[in-house]
Amino acid sequence: MKFTFSLNDFVRSLSRPHPIRDWFLLIILGAGTLISLVTFAVYYFLGIQSGSIIGDASQNVTPIPRVSRVELQEVVDVHTLRAVNYEEGEISIPDISDPSL
Numbered sequence: 001m002k003f004t005f006s007l008n009d010f011v012r013s014l015s016r017p018h019p020i021r022d023w024f025l026l027i028i029l030g031a032g033t034l035i036s037l038v039t040f041a042v043y044y045f046l047g048i049q050s051g052s053i054i055g056d057a058s059q060n061v062t063p064i065p066r067v068s069r070v071e072l073q074e075v076v077d078v079h080t081l082r083a084v085n086y087e088e089g090e091i092s093i094p095d096i097s098d099p100s101l
Contacts, residue, residue, distance in 0.1 A: 047053035085091065
């Protein structure tokens with residue numbers, strides 16, 4: 001038995017329906033497409049997470065701001081003063097004029 005594969009014969013045979021071959025080709029093409037899409041998705045996911053595709057992850061780290069007790073006390077004092085003014089009814093309403101007039 002002599003078996004030789006000819007690409008021309010295979011392409012010519014595609015013009016005639018052969019259900020097993022046709023489904024097999026569809027499954028192989030679909031699986032190949034699925035594998036390639038998953039591969040690209042994993043590559044992009046890992047590349048973006050590590051910073052090798054877009055930017056460098058180590059450069060985007062911002063230092064934690066340090067706040068002293070004096071700065072915190074200043075903020076608390078301003079808030080307390082505003083709360084006292086609000087309770088006493090000394091709320092200053094900003095002068096807003098209608099620019100269309």
